[in-house]
Ligand SMILES: NC(=O)C1=CN([C@@H]2O[C@H](COP(=O)(O)OP(=O)(O)OC[C@H]3O[C@@H](n4cnc5c(N)ncnc54)[C@H](O)[C@@H]3O)[C@@H](O)[C@H]2O)C=CC1
Ligand SMILES: CC(=O)[C@](C)(O)C(=O)O
């Protein structure tokens with residue numbers, strides 16, 4: 001394990017140099033990895049593992065859209081693509097990559113195939129941590145591990161194809177064979193992770209639910225809306241308000257943060273901007289800190305899990321989500337965004353609605 005100093009705290013992490021692909025292949029040489037679920041993470045992890053030389057099969061419901069998607073991706077019915085029960089039977093490592101609500105529904109189907117010595121793999125600590133709500137309690141004689149890419153499955157696949165990787169956390173919940181940790185790391189390397197950091201199932205789900213509800217997705221969208229509304233209310237055009245709220249952030253400033261940190265992005269802006277940002281950052285922190293505390297509490301009490309399970313288990317959950325996403329897409333802010341994106345120089349060839 002590499003000991004790395006993360007801002008003053010020494011952490012032991014796994015890098016690709018010390019755990020190369022050949023080692024991962026060696027650890028898993030006798031395993032058949034069955035990917036159950038082919039939504040966002042499923043295809044990314046299945047294809048990366050396959051391209052890296054692991055023995056992979058996919059389990060899907062016949063006749064579903066995702067079955068067809070798997071066929072398009074080169075999985076062959078009867079050879080590498082099976083119905084869920086058959087894949088779970090053949091697999092020695094079961095990658096449970098259904099949606100977190102879907103895992104509850106499919107658990108009784110999967111459980112009988114989790115026989116002694118097999119491995120159950122998750123990319124989220126949800127099902128295990130909130131077991132009172134999910135009913136997911138694995139048999140004691142199997143390994144239960146996690147490798148959770150810290151990014152969308154779409155990026156897991158895209159970055160893999162570019163020779164890059166998404167960082168992932170890994171964890172062991174249950175070690176029946178004595179080699180659960182090696183397997184977790186090998187799977188994390190196999191799915192194309194950057195570096196791997198250790199966690200446990202509870203910490204993974206608490207941080208993940210906080211992150212996606214917070215700065216990564218929820219908070220960012222809320223802050224965009226608030227600023228955009230204020231600019232519009234003060235007579236600024238949609239074009240000006242969108243550029244000053246979103247486009248400049250994603251196209252100019254966040255890539256600089258990604259490259260070399262916040263102070264470096266600041267240093268590449270005007271002294272006027274730096275002065276104001278350093279002053280206002282404190283106010284924004286003070287204003288949002290209580291909201292983040294409330295959010296963490298809602299995660300830790302299981303409230304967020306309860307809401308997720310209740311809403312995402314309803315038969316019409318997809319339609320309901322689609323309606324909410326449509327509302328977001330059709331809001332003035334994101335319609336302005338669509339127009340701004342179409343005007344990017346690299347999109348000039350694409351159709352631009354001229355009025
Ligand atoms: N979406 C992502 O990029 C990330 C997801 N994860 C985790 O990976 C796991 C898989 O997530 P996603 O790929 O987003 O899942 P998803 O929402 O795309 O669903 C995966 C599959 O489950 C099926 N499914 C959903 N509900 C079902 C039900 N009730 N019965 C049977 N099948 C059902 C869907 O049709 C789909 O094929 C989850 O634990 C998630 O938290 C972790 C990191 C990122
Ligand atoms: C992409 C990711 O890691 C998330 C936001 O946590 C998720 O999709 O659940």
Ligand SMILES: [Mg+2]
Pocket residue numbers: 149150151208212
């Ligand atoms: Mg996440």
Ligand SMILES: [Mg+2]
Pocket residue numbers: 208209212
């Ligand atoms: Mg998540």
